[in-house]
Every structure is written in structure tokens, then in C-alpha cells.
Amino acid sequence: MTGEVGRSSIRSDGAAKTTGKAIFGTDVILPGMLHARLLRSTVPAGRIISLDLSKVVEFPGVHGVLTAADTPNQRSGLVLMDAPLFASEFVRFEGEPIAAVVADTRAIANQALALASLEIEEIPSVGSVEEAIAPNAPLVHPDWESFATPPGLEWPRSGNIVAETSSDPEGVDEAFAGATTVVEDQFETGRQYQAYMEPRMAVAEFDGQRFTIHVAHQFPYNVRDRVAAAIGVNPSEIRVVGHHIGGGFGAKLDTGLEPYAALLARRFGRPVRLANDRSEDLLTCQCRDNAVIKIRTAIGKNGELLARDVDVLMDSGASATDIPFLTSIPMHVFGSLYRIGPVRIRTRAVYTNTAPTGAFRGVNGTHLYFALERHMDHIANRLNIDRLEYRRSNLQADGCKLPTGQVLNDAGILSEAFDAVEQLAPWNGLGQGPNRGVGIAACMWLTNPMPGSATLKLNSDGTLGVLTAATENGSGAIATGVRQIAAEEFGLPAEKVIVTMPDTDAAAFDAGSQGSRTTHIVGRAIREAAIEVRAQILDTAADMLEAAPEDLELANETVSVSGSPSKQVSLAEVAATAQANSGPISGTGSYTTPMPPINPTCASGLLFPAFPTPTYHVHVAEVEIDPATGIVRVLRYLVAQEVGKAINPQAVRGQIQGGVAQGLGYALWETLQIDAGRYSQRTLEAYGLPLATDTPEVEIALLEHPDPAGPYGAKGVAEPPIIPVAAAIGNAVEHAIGKSVNTIPITAEHVLEALSNS
Amino acid sequence: MRTKLTVNTRDVSVEAPPTETLLTTLRDRLQLTGTKEACVEGECGACTVLLDGRPVDSCIYATAAAAGLSVTTVEGLCGPDGSLSPLQQSFVDHFAIQCGFCTPGLLMTLSALLEANPDPDREEIENAIAGNLCRCTGYTQIVEAVEAINQESLS
Numbered sequence: 001m002t003g004e005v006g007r008s009s010i011r012s013d014g015a016a017k018t019t020g021k022a023i024f025g026t027d028v029i030l031p032g033m034l035h036a037r038l039l040r041s042t043v044p045a046g047r048i049i050s051l052d053l054s055k056v057v058e059f060p061g062v063h064g065v066l067t068a069a070d071t072p073n074q075r076s077g078l079v080l081m082d083a084p085l086f087a088s089e090f091v092r093f094e095g096e097p098i099a100a101v102v103a104d105t106r107a108i109a110n111q112a113l114a115l116a117s118l119e120i121e122e123i124p125s126v127g128s129v130e131e132a133i134a135p136n137a138p139l140v141h142p143d144w145e146s147f148a149t150p151p152g153l154e155w156p157r158s159g160n161i162v163a164e165t166s167s168d169p170e171g172v173d174e175a176f177a178g179a180t181t182v183v184e185d186q187f188e189t190g191r192q193y194q195a196y197m198e199p200r201m202a203v204a205e206f207d208g209q210r211f212t213i214h215v216a217h218q219f220p221y222n223v224r225d226r227v228a229a230a231i232g233v234n235p236s237e238i239r240v241v242g243h244h245i246g247g248g249f250g251a252k253l254d255t256g257l258e259p260y261a262a263l264l265a266r267r268f269g270r271p272v273r274l275a276n277d278r279s280e281d282l283l284t285c286q287c288r289d290n291a292v293i294k295i296r297t298a299i300g301k302n303g304e305l306l307a308r309d310v311d312v313l314m315d316s317g318a319s320a321t322d323i324p325f326l327t328s329i330p331m332h333v334f335g336s337l338y339r340i341g342p343v344r345i346r347t348r349a350v351y352t353n354t355a356p357t358g359a360f361r362g363v364n365g366t367h368l369y370f371a372l373e374r375h376m377d378h379i380a381n382r383l384n385i386d387r388l389e390y391r392r393s394n395l396q397a398d399g400c401k402l403p404t405g406q407v408l409n410d411a412g413i414l415s416e417a418f419d420a421v422e423q424l425a426p427w428n429g430l431g432q433g434p435n436r437g438v439g440i441a442a443c444m445w446l447t448n449p450m451p452g453s454a455t456l457k458l459n460s461d462g463t464l465g466v467l468t469a470a471t472e473n474g475s476g477a478i479a480t481g482v483r484q485i486a487a488e489e490f491g492l493p494a495e496k497v498i499v500t501m502p503d504t505d506a507a508a509f510d511a512g513s514q515g516s517r518t519t520h521i522v523g524r525a526i527r528e529a530a531i532e533v534r535a536q537i538l539d540t541a542a543d544m545l546e547a548a549p550e551d552l553e554l555a556n557e558t559v560s561v562s563g564s565p566s567k568q569v570s571l572a573e574v575a576a577t578a579q580a581n582s583g584p585i586s587g588t589g590s591y592t593t594p595m596p597p598i599n600p601t602c603a604s605g606l607l608f609p610a611f612p613t614p615t616y617h618v619h620v621a622e623v624e625i626d627p628a629t630g631i632v633r634v635l636r637y638l639v640a641q642e643v644g645k646a647i648n649p650q651a652v653r654g655q656i657q658g659g660v661a662q663g664l665g666y667a668l669w670e671t672l673q674i675d676a677g678r679y680s681q682r683t684l685e686a687y688g689l690p691l692a693t694d695t696p697e698v699e700i701a702l703l704e705h706p707d708p709a710g711p712y713g714a715k716g717v718a719e720p721p722i723i724p725v726a727a728a729i730g731n732a733v734e735h736a737i738g739k740s741v742n743t744i745p746i747t748a749e750h751v752l753e754a755l756s757n758s
Numbered sequence: 759m760r761t762k763l764t765v766n767t768r769d770v771s772v773e774a775p776p777t778e779t780l781l782t783t784l785r786d787r788l789q790l791t792g793t794k795e796a797c798v799e800g801e802c803g804a805c806t807v808l809l810d811g812r813p814v815d816s817c818i819y820a821t822a823a824a825a826g827l828s829v830t831t832v833e834g835l836c837g838p839d840g841s842l843s844p845l846q847q848s849f850v851d852h853f854a855i856q857c858g859f860c861t862p863g864l865l866m867t868l869s870a871l872l873e874a875n876p877d878p879d880r881e882e883i884e885n886a887i888a889g890n891l892c893r894c895t896g897y898t899q900i901v902e903a904v905e906a907i908n909q910e911s912l913s
Contacts, residue, residue, distance in 0.1 A: 685799060
């Protein structure tokens with residue numbers, strides 16, 4: 001063992017990323033490459049009266065245009081086939097593509113597009129979740145019933161309700177009838193733009209038979225499958241090649257521009273680049289869904305949580321994307337953390353005439369835990385019990401059961417996480433003094449179980465190649481974690497492990513960088529592959545050393561005979577010998593986490609049934625309010641996080657620091673106001689990302705309870721740091737000002753408004 | 759129009775429309791793609807280059823206005839032998855990089871800071887990079903990478 005696991009090895013891409021040599025998707029230049037732009041809807045809902053592109057086509061340097069009329073324009077989608085490539089008769093959100101133009105340069109494409117003659121008659125739009133479910137609301141998709149789903153996958157949906165998950169266990173009404181206290185809340189949470197630094201892009205080429213699509217994408221295999229479905233070819237006709245990704249945070253999991261680039265490349269016979277400018281990227285990104293959450297809890301005479309009733313309304317925007325999976329998440333959240341009786345949950349995701357929403361780090365966990373943990377503060381305050389003490393006295397323990405029936409065998413880690421933040425800074429010492437407040441919030445979260453694979457090859461110079469379609473989205477999962485795990489397996493330094501960039505022609509399926517899964521799943525696949533590779537190494541070395549394989553030791557790039565260290569061969573010699581005599585050393589492993597058992601009748605519409613490989617976390621925020629301006633300053637931020645095993649402690653720290661920063665943005669600053677279906681903010685400046693001067697250094701305690709199924713015990717790390725932040729901040733702000741702010745972002749204006757409502 | 763300028767110590771002459779931005783000239787004409795395009799409104803700092811040593815947002819700076827001036831991009835930060843500058847090396851060593859898209863701009867801003875103020879404190883570093891957006895890191899490890907240069911050179 002070299003001790004690679006648990007060491008803060010530097011990133012494999014560090015030098016390339018500091019010298020400008022790293023090629024991101026946006027940097028890909030191909031010979032003969034043309035540049036495309038999309039003509040987009042300027043209104044949230046309307047009927048296309050006329051579209052005349054003749055002046056666009058005639059513009060010098062333009063190669064041509066594409067519209068719904070000349071494409072296979074069938075509807076497609078991640079789970080519900082409800083999204084056309086190009087709007088034809090109706091437009092359903094501002095920014096929806098209507099046509100594409102392709103030209104010699106991006107500037108020419110832009111100039112030509114300005115000559116398009118497009119007339120749209122506005123029709124009544126659905127601008128909010130409340131409007132979507134109002135009686136006689138216009139239907140965003142009048143033809144919703146005709147939308148296909150994948151074979152065997154059905155869920156309740158009707159009209160503007162694109163997905164509904166509901167659970168109504170026995171005893172809820174009885175518990176409320178017998179309750180000593182009932183606490184009720186309503187929370188409204190904003191839409192959050194992933195705001196990755198590299199706007200979405202695609203470069204496609206077509207060689208007459210097959211497509212190659214160059215991407216900076218979190219999930220290349222999904223690009224392959226989604227483009228195939230959208231343009232009507234077989235997945236194997238598409239090769240997706242991944243380049244460095246300028247951030248994704250979930251927004252680069254579904255397709256975006258790739259199908260258009262592919263169609264244009266085939267139609268015009270040249271490679272085509274299509275890239276968003278920042279405004280259209282913001283306008284059309286699958287942002288985190290905004291939501292309205294009503295929650296009511298029945299409490300007994302000793303403060304026990306008897307039952308709960310929750311109603312969640314999520315904004316899916318104009319298409320379903322992955323939202324039908326996310327309506328299941330409240331089932332995993334609202335009965336977690338604290339002991340509670342039966343929990344009734346109804347979650348509806350609705351269509352609106354806004355850009356489709358979708359995955360963003362921590363998905364809807366951010367607003368669901370905001371609701372749960374803000375509500376817990378309100379219960380404790382009503383009972384006049386210290387908020388921390390109330391939580392601790394109701395904490396779930398090992399063996400507790402979620403509303404789904406899933407048993408959490410290790411929920412006792414929660415208690416350790418509360419201990420750990422207390423060790424970082426005692427609760428009673430925080431939030432003291434005028435205009436100061438302290439908030440605490442916990443969460444339980446999953447490690448995404450979806451499948452992945454790795455092929456290992458021992459090169460004749462003693463280096464190890466790792467072939468995988470998994471992606472390095474910046475987290476370090478590939479650039480450090482997976483590389484260190486592979487190194488550890490063979491006693492190599494991490495520098496001698498080379499992990500490929502993703503290529504769907506070369507590597508087997510991988511479900512992409514989502515749900516904190518890459519290190520856990522791909523690391524485990526590497527360990528599976530290593531069993532086979534190790535056996536080949538030892539068999540070859542046994543011949544070379546004239547010893548039995550079971551008497552050999554593999555460490556420090558060397559195979560030696562136990563007890564006779566002078567009898568040894570280098571890994572390079574073993575690899576070269578095998579290559580010459582029996583064939584190159586290689587092996588493949590695959591892994592997907594088995595889903596924990598649940599009660600399948602617990603709910604209807606439960607497409608995402610369980611939370612495998614759960615982790616437990618506690619955050620504490622100390623804030624100071626400026627009563628004159630309403631500005632919230634974060635003084636201290638503490639995190640206790642369960643990680644299983646920190647493969648690379650500094651990389652883990654980066655995930656926590658960065659996740660908390662995004663959570664602070666969500667809680668306090670980042671604003672996409674929706675006014676009659678239109679975003680009021682259209683630039684990064686207006687949107688309000690956290691700056692270096694806004695972001696405190698996060699104080700961190702790592703908890704390590706190794707997962708027997710994870711590589712060296714590792715569990716998912718990247719998502720949890722963003723999840724409880726808004727709740728902890730909201731609780732701290734309420735503590736500081738003595739007034740409840742139940743909307744996020746909690747902007748300075750909201751704070752001033754709350755202060756003036758005395 | 760023809761503009762003559764120096765890019766990473768080499769004299770270059772480009773024929774570009776008067777409205778062309780320095781970012782477009784660098785990326786599309788000179789194929790120096792290390793400088794990144796992320797907002798084109800002068801908000802995010804990903805396109806920062808040095809103009810006679812001063813950091814500017816190349817996405818809102820006309821190439822014509824750079825006539826006769828010296829431009830340094832991230833490609834010009836390495837030593838003549840290709841070795842990383844102390845700042846670049848410290849970014850690698852201290853996990854100041856995640857996705858890396860903002861990294862070139864941050865390196866340019868911070869190179870200018872260190873030139874003017876070789877021993878900045880934490881507040882000075884944070885203020886210097888307040889015009890550079892990083893969505894991944896939450897900034898702390900970037901600040902630490904800068905602090906570490908001086909700590910290591912003192913030790």
C-alpha cells in the first residue's frame with residue numbers, strides 16, 4: 001500500500017487547468033467548422049402566426065436554416081415525451097427554440113438571425129404553480145394525454161399536473177384530532193440557476209454514417225441516448241466525446257444543444273458548433289425548481305411529533321425533464337431526522353409557461369429541508385424549548401423507518417454529527433449580541449446508486465490505465481478520487497494512474513456525475529476490476545519468480561515473495577512479460593448499488609423509491625443583520641458531514657466549501673423572479689452570485705463511518721453540503737430579527753420588510 | 759483595420775473590425791483559448807488578461823484600443839521552460855481549482871495583485887478577486903493558495 005487513499009493527492013488536471021492548456025467543450029475547434037445560433041421564442045406562451053427566414057437564408061455567409069418543418073420533430077424527453085426540438089404551432093416558454101441558422105462565423109449567424117421575420121400572437125400563459133392548479137387554468141400542453149412514457153413507467157398525471165406522488169397512511173387525521181399543539185407553515189422558495197462558468201455548448205460532426213458529438217457534459221451516455229431519440233437514429237450511430245467541463249451542477253445531465261448541432265452537421269455536411277451566450281443560457285437552463293410547501297405537524301403533550309401533513313407544489317416549467325422522479329423526494333425527507341408518527345405527503349409538479357426546470361446539486365432537497373428544518377424551529381419556539389435541545393431529544397436512531405418503509409440502520413450517526421458541530425463551536429456561544437442570530441439544520445441524503453464501470457489495463461511501463469465514461473465535473477472525483485483508489489489497489493503512486501476522458505465508443509455505460517455517485521460507484525467498479533487484474537499480475541509474477549501466487553505481495557510498484565524480499569519483480573516487468581507471453585493484463589468491473597427494500601404500497605407515483613447509501617449532516621450558521629440595510633452577513637459557518645471515508649481530504653473540503661457557498665447564494669442572494677412567465681434577471685450581474693467577499697471559510701468536521709459496499713468505505717460527498725444551508729441561514733435570520741422569513745432567497749429587502757412588520 | 763500589439767512577448771498584427779473585442783481576437787484569431795468566454799458583459803472575470811500589467815476584462819475591451827500595448831494571457835504565465843509560476847503551482851498544490859473555467863482569469867487578476875502587493879492579506883486578496891466569479895470552490899482554497907506563496911517563500 002502506498003497510502004494513496006486518505007491523502008490529499010493533487011489533481012491530475014491541475015497543470016492543464018492553470019496554464020490554459022485544458023481543452024473545454026467551448027474550446028473545441030474542428031476543421032471546416034460552422035457556427036449555429038437558435039431563433040428563440042420571445043414570449044412565454046403564444047401561437048406562431050408567421051415565420052419567414054428568407055432574408056436569413058440569403059445573408060452572405062449563411063449556409064442554411066432548420067425549423068420544425070424540416071426535422072424529425074417528434075417529442076422526446078428524459079421520462080416523458082413532451083418536448084419538441086423546435087416549436088411549430090405554439091411556443092410554451094420564453095427562449096424555446098423555433099429555428100436554427102448555420103453560418104461561417106458566429107457573428108454572421110447573429111447578424112442573419114436579426115433578419116428573421118417572426119410573428120407570435122401571445123396567448124394566456126401559466127406563470128406560477130398556483131395559476132397552474134387554479135380552476136379553469138389554461139393548459140400548458142392541451143395534448144398532455146398523448147405524451148408517451150418509457151415502457152413500464154407510468155405515474156399519476158393530469159392536465160397541468162405533470163407528476164404526482166402521494167401517500168396517505170392511516171392515523172394522520174386521528175393524530176391531529178388528539179394533538180395538544182398543531183404548528184403550520186407555508187414556505188416559498190425561488191428558482192436557482194446553476195450558473196456554471198462555461199455556458200452550454202455542443203460541436204457535432206457527421207461522417208456520412210455516424211455522428212460524433214463533442215461535449216462538456218456530465219453524462220455523455222445520456223447525450224447519446226437522448227440525441228438518438230430526438231433525431232430518430234439508433235444510439236450506436238452516435239459517439240459522444242467528453243472534454244473538460246466548465247461546471248455543471250446538474251444542468252449538464254440532460255441534453256441541451258446537442259440534437260440541434262447533430263441535425264445541422266448532417267444537413268449541411270460540415271462540423272457545427274452551437275453555443276449559448278450567457279443570457280440565453282440563463283433563460284433556458286433547467287434551473288432548480290421553485291416550490292411552495294405547506295407543512296403541518298401534530299404535537300403531543302410531551303412535545304412528541306405525532307403526525308404530519310405536507311403538500312408540495314413544484315414548478316416543472318414547460319416540460320417534465322427529470323421532475324417526475326423528484327416528486328418522490330419528499331417521501332424520503334419529511335419523515336427523516338426526527339421520530340414521528342404517520343406522515344401524509346402530496347407532491348405535485350406542474351407545468352408552467354416557463355423554462356423547464358430540472359436537476360441542480362441536491363435537487364429539491366434544498367427546499368424540502370428548508371421547509372422541514374425551518375418548521376422544526378417554529379415547533380420548538382412554540383413549545384418554548386431550545387431549538388437544538390428539541391432536535392436532539394427527538395433524533396432518529398439506528399433502525400428507524402422512513403415513510404417509504406426504508407430502514408436506516410445507521411441513523412445514529414445524526415447524533416454524532418450534532419456532537420461534532422458542538423465541538424467546533426458551542427451552540428450557546430453563538431448568535432449572541434444585538435442583531436446576531438444562530439441557526440442549525442440537519443439533513444439525510446443519498447448516494448446515487450446508478451451503474452458505472454471501469455476497465456483497467458496495466459501498461460508495459462508499469463502505469464495503469466483506467467477506461468471509464470465517468471466525468472470529471474470539477475469535483476475531483478476523477479482527477480483525484482477514482483485515480484487514488486486505482487493507485488491504492490496496485491501500490492502505485494497516483495501519478496502513475498491515467499484515467500481516460502469519456503468516449504461512449506470506448507468505455508461502457510456510466511450514469512454521469514450526479515447524486516455524489518462517481519467516487520462511490522466508479523471506485524467500487526475499479527475494485528471489482530482490480531480483482532481480475534491482480535490475479536493476472538500475481539499469476540505472471542509467480543512464473544517469473546518461481547513462487548506460488550498466494551506467497552506474493554504487491555506493494556510499491558513491486559511484486560515480491562513473502563519472507564524473501566530480494567526475490568522481486570517490478571510491475572513494469574510483470575506487465576511487459578504478460579504482454580509478450582500471455583497477453584496484456586486488463587480487467588473490467590461494474591457496479592450499481594442495490595436498492596434498499598421499501599413498502600411498495602406506501603405511495604402512488606413513487607418513481608424514485610429509496611435513498612441508498614444514506615449520509616447524515618448538521619450545519620450551523622451564525623449571522624449578523626444590518627438593521628439599516630437588511631443585509632445579512634454570515635459570520636461563521638460550521639459543517640459536520642458523514643463521508644464514509646475521505647479518499648482525498650482537501651478535495652472533500654473543496655466540495656463542502658463550494659457547496660456551502662452555492663447554498664448561501666440560494667439562501668440569500670441568487671434571484672430569478674418570474675413575472676408573468678418571464679425572468680426579471682437576465683445577466684450574471686443581475687442574478688447575484690456569491691463573491692469572494694461574501695463567502696466565509698467553512699469550519700468542517702468530517703465523520704467517517706465506512707460503507708462496507710463503498711471503495712475503502714467512501715460514500716457520496718458532493719451534494720449534501722448545499723442542502724441544509726438555506727434552512728440554517730433562515731433559522732439564524734429569524735433568531736436574529738425575531739421575525740419569520742419563510743421565503744428564499746432572504747434578500748435584504750425581505751429582511752427589511754420583516755423588520756417593518758412589527 | 760490593422761492593429762499591432764504584443765501578446766505574451768510576441769509582436770502580432772491582426773486585421774480585425776474596429777468593434778472586435780480582445781477576447782475574440784485572442785480566442786478566434788490567435789487561438790489562445792486559455793482565456794475564457796463566460797458572460798461577455800464584464801461581470802465574471804473569466805476573460806481577464808493583463809494589458810501592460812493591468813487586469814482588464816477582454817470581453818468588453820476593443821482590440822483596437824490595445825494597439826501598441828502588451829497583452830499577457832494565461833498562456834504567458836509559465837516560465838520559458840514551461841514550468842509553472844509560483845502562483846500557478848500554488849493553485850495546484852492547494853486545491854484552488856475545481857472545474858477550472860474561472861482559473862485563467864483568477865490567475866491573471868492575482869498575478870497583477872502580487873506584482874503590486876507581494877504580501878497581500880486575506881481581505882486584500884478577497885477584494886482583488888471580487889470581480890472574478892468562481893461557482894465551484896467557494897473561494898477559500900483560492901485565497902489560501904495565494905497566502906501560501908508568501909508563507910512558503912518566508913519559510
